[in-house]
Amino acid sequence: MSVTAVPIRPLKKGSVAKLWIGIAALTLAAGAVAWAGTASHVAADPSSYLARNAARDGVQTTASGLQFEVLQPGTGDRPGNDDLVLVEYEGRLIDGTVFDSSERQGGPTPLPVAGLIPGFTEALQMMQKGGRYKIVIPPALGYGESVPPNGPIPPNAVLEFDVTLVDIAPGAALQMMQGMPPGAGDGAEPQAPQGR
Structure with missing residues (x-):
């Protein structure tokens, strides 16, 4: 058995250096592409975003983890759980969408x-009527894993809202709009009309 030697042309001066420079450039380019692909995921990490936001001046955090900033205080009553409110709002993801x-x-x-x-x-x-807040809602107080189907909100997304409370309608007004007499949905026994 014989082995045939294939002659290899000698490399020109500086070719090895050019080869190593090319390999280094490709490695850097691959690193940049990898970083660009993961940067949005790193920025979208809820806990780090919430920690950075909580450290901003004017941001307050409730016991539940809700973050808010009073942009303009309101006056008067605050809405209750049974009330209907009239609001102007804009909801965004933390990437600005x-x-x-x-x-x-x-x-x-x-x-x-x-x-x-x-x-x-x-x-x-x-909030009070006329108040304008910026609120940041952590996933546990938002949609969590259960996001609306086919919507733009991904699972476990932090949600940001700019909200202005324009007006408040008492719960009785909401019940009347739904065709129920006042007090019908509050668990109280219905009262007979008072005779004269």
Whole structure:
């Protein structure tokens, strides 16, 4: 058995250096592509984002973890759990994607305080009429894993809202709009009309 030697041309001066420079450039380019692909995931980490936001001036955090900043204080009463509120709002993901707004709904939107995600309900009950807040809702007070189907909100997303409380309608007004007599949904026994 014989082995045939294949002659290899000698490398020109500086070719080895060019080869190593090319390998280094490709490695750096691959690292940059990998970083760009994961940067949005690192930025979207809920706990690190919430910690950075909590450290901002003016941001307050409730016992539940809801973060809020009073942009303009309101006056008067605060809505209760059974009330209906009229709000202007814009909801965003932490990457700035707007997923909902009252403007898209045609202007100030009526919302039942108790019919919302827990973080939004908690924030509304702290506000007064005319108040404007920026609220940051952690996943546990938002949608968590149970996001609306086919929507732009990913599971375990931190939600940001700019909210203005335009007006408050008492729970009795909401019950009347739904066709129930006042007091019908509060668990109290119905009262017979008083005779004269």
